[in-house]
Amino acid sequence: LAKTTxxxxxxxxxxxxxxxxxxxxxxATNDYITWYQQFPSQGPRFIIQGYKxxxxxxxxxxxxxxxxxxxxxxxxxxxxxxxxxxxCLVGDARSGGGADGLTFGKGTHLIIQP
Amino acid sequence: EPEVTQTPSHQVTQMGQEVILRCVxxxxxxxxxxxxxxxxxxxxxxxxxxxxxISEKSEIFDDQFSVERPDGSNFTLKIRSTxxxxxAMYFCASKGRVGSTDTQYFGPGTRLTxx
Numbered sequence: 001l002a003k004t005t006x007x008x009x010x011x012x013x014x015x016x017x018x019x020x021x022x023x024x025x026x027x028a029t030n031d032y033i034t035w036y037q038q039f040p041s042q043g044p045r046f047i048i049q050g051y052k053x054x055x056x057x058x059x060x061x062x063x064x065x066x067x068x069x070x071x072x073x074x075x076x077x078x079x080x081x082x083x084x085x086x087x088c089l090v091g092d093a094r095s096g097g098g099a100d101g102l103t104f105g106k107g108t109h110l111i112i113q114p
Numbered sequence: 115e116p117e118v119t120q121t122p123s124h125q126v127t128q129m130g131q132e133v134i135l136r137c138v139x140x141x142x143x144x145x146x147x148x149x150x151x152x153x154x155x156x157x158x159x160x161x162x163x164x165x166x167x168i169s170e171k172s173e174i175f176d177d178q179f180s181v182e183r184p185d186g187s188n189f190t191l192k193i194r195s196t197x198x199x200x201x202a203m204y205f206c207a208s209k210g211r212v213g214s215t216d217t218q219y220f221g222p223g224t225r226l227t228x229x
Contacts, residue, residue: 042223043221044205
């Protein structure tokens with residue numbers, strides 16, 4: 001599994017766009033990039049997944065440059081309720097075995113202030 | 115939207131007792147997982163289960179742990195003789211239904227407190 005590096009914490013304000021960058025220099029050809037969000041005392045929640053270029057859903061956008069050695073999760077117009085830990089995971093999400101457990105790092109603790 | 119459910123939400127037990135944590139994965143999902151998170155630490159993978167058998171397990175998942183899918187809906191984690199260090203949040207997850215992505219969907223967790 002490719003190792004990921006992301007900031008331990010970030011602060012922002014309501015209404016701002018927040019970008020969290022994750023480095024994964026050893027990403028493999030078959031690896032996908034997945035972001036999860038976790039609120040205190042709750043299970044991780046899937047946000048977005050991508051392989052290359054840009055992916056957008058109703059919650060976030062994921063930007064992946066051509067070399068795929070990093071990725072950026074973009075949260076538009078954050079609110080107080082976006083305060084959470086955000087995890088970047090890299091792995092072969094579509095492996096034939098399919099049963100691989102996820103490896104979580106420490107994530108980025110995002111704090112949104114009024 | 116379908117979701118993974120877990121019971122109980124909080125379990126308190128005495129050291130050395132057996133506990134069973136229960137999960138109902140999303141209907142028609144094929145892969146099932148248990149994770150744990152000790153307070154203030156990372157989410158750690160314990161075990162994955164597919165086709166009625168363990169597919170993968172971590173070093174944490176020793177002989178004190180077992181998993182079972184006793185019927186078509188429940189997925190359980192049993193800790194045979196709990197230790198103080200087993201105190202943690204335990205999350206169940208599932209993934210994989212026909213036509214889906216491979217995202218794992220997590221339940222709300224069971225907080226296990228071992229006294």
